[in-house]
Amino acid sequence: MSVNKILIVDDEEIIVKVLSMSLRTDGYETIAAHSGEQGLEVFKSESPDIVVTDIKMPGMDGLELLKKIKEIDPEKEVIIVTGHGDIDSTITALQYGASDFINKPVRDEALAIALDRAKTKIDIRAKLKEYTENLEFKVAEATEEIRRKSNFQRLLIRSSNDAIVAFNHDWKVVVYNPEAATMFGEAAKDVRSKMTIDDLYTPQIAQIFKNQAKEEKQQNTLPWRENIIKTKDGRQIPVRYTSNVLYEKGEFVGTVNFFHNLTEIKRLEKELVQSERLAAVGQTVSGLAHYVKNILIGLQGGSYVVDVGIAKNNTEKFKTGWKTIKRNIKRVGDLTQDLLTYSKQREPEFEVCLPNDIVEDVIELVTDVAGSNDVLISKEYDNSIGEVMADSQTIHRSLLNLINNAIDACIEDEDISKNHKIKVKTYVGKDNYFCFEVKDNGCGMDKDIQKQLFDPMFSSKGGKGTGLGLLVTSKLIEEHNGVIETKTSPGEGSTFTIKLPYEKVN
Amino acid sequence: MSKKVLVVDDDPDVRSFVVTVLEENQYIPLIAQDGIEGFEMIEKEKPDLVILDVLMPRGSGIRLYRKLKTDESFNQIPIIMFTGIALRSFLKSQKALDEFKGGEVPEPDIYLEKPVKPEELVAAIKKKLD
Known part of the structure; x- marks a missing residue:
């Protein structure tokens, strides 16, 4: 101027x-x-x-x-x-x-x-x-820019679907977004700059973040983990969370935690499991209907043959038809028993028994069927097993199921050049188990069959199986705190192993 | 002269039922327990009709059916499929095999889904043989 x-x-x-x-x-x-x-x-x-x-x-x-x-x-x-x-x-x-x-x-x-x-x-x-005027203008400009930026960040934090909670170097809450308020059930006004990490979180969760801050000497992000958060009002929320320790010029300035609420996801997962279970029930019913239909076919055929026998006074026919009827009555009985075993919770009845003797009994029961189908059964006993505390019924039924399956696997095998055989073995296994192994060289199973093996009413026997055998077996073994294991290869055969807790009687 | 009908089924209950039906209607029953035995019987006895189950051990009905339909010495023998398997599933497996092996095997003359009443079975046999 x-x-x-x-x-x-x-x-x-x-x-x-x-x-x-x-x-x-x-x-x-x-x-x-x-x-x-x-x-x-x-x-x-x-x-x-x-x-x-x-x-x-x-x-x-x-x-x-x-x-x-x-x-x-x-x-x-x-x-x-x-x-x-x-x-x-x-x-x-x-x-x-x-x-x-x-x-x-x-x-x-x-x-x-x-x-x-x-x-x-x-x-x-x-x-x-x-x-001065210029400076005021510059300051106003910068302030506006800062305001916009901080407003944007504030909105960003506010609108996040994840709960975001940040603490300063004294572990006081400085950031606490609405989702965090929903998750932890504490109003923002009672939390921000009022609560510390120990006021907001349960000790277990607070410790995780404190340890992280103690251990990480540089900015570092925790990998996403899952946990259940217990809120002060007693809710349990499944979350995925991560955390970041913040440093400014090498100084610890705070921590920011992100929580992703998994409640909805878990609910959907549960629904999915539930609908799969319903689908399984549907399969069970249709499998059951199929099996019952087969019994009915047998009974109708049998009664026709009996009728002919009566009409013609042909004892031979009468006997044949009656045999069919009896066989199918037995199938109804087996099915009923399987269904009851499967549906009822049964406590094993522990008693002193000799596992090797039970195997011997079972083999005796199936020898005829095996023999008439050209299947050879061999056995190998570990006599050191001796007397054990176990439920002999569980062992008996499980083994009978497995050996019958093995015989079927040999009969079903398309390779008739094989000499079909089944080996039943007992031994003392690792981790204090005594074990039964049933090994056949029959048809084996592909991956699909193997996957459905323990599904209710799944049968690879074309209507000739109830589809409950292995299911019942695995249930019995589980009730006995045992394990059942399968090894199989299509065309080469299968091995089923039952392992039961070994409680030796002196 | 009475005609020979071969029953191929692994289920003894089904065999005794079908055999009785055949006898009652003056046919000569022949039996086989599986696909392989079935084919041997066909070669040896030259039956006039085959009643064939689908799911059997040792050479399934599906395999025997294809073997008979693609062999000139046997493809004139009428076949009645007699099974618990739904026709739709059977045709689907045939179609898959057609595509896999090439060529096309004709659909079965008669397909009976169990349970089947004696009269129905007799009617089906008569349709083919009389």
């Missing part, structure tokens, strides 16, 4: 003239006034940059003028012309905000210096004003 308009106020016309001339030659524009009142008028209408005024004037004096000018515009430079030694007026002028003083008589050099100083002040003030 250039200074070029100067107001000169003095009641002595000659002084005004001389000063004006002198200033004009220096390139200033000058305006003159001859009294305080006139000076004020001119000041208002012309708005000069600098005012030079005599202090002693009739009417409104210089001090009064100074005061009025400063009231109108405190930034105007007013130079006071004083008489020599007028200390009191000078002090008053200073108090009113005069910029400078020149002694009378006014010398050009003194005026030039005072004007220069006033000009410099004006310049500085102008620059300062510019800087």
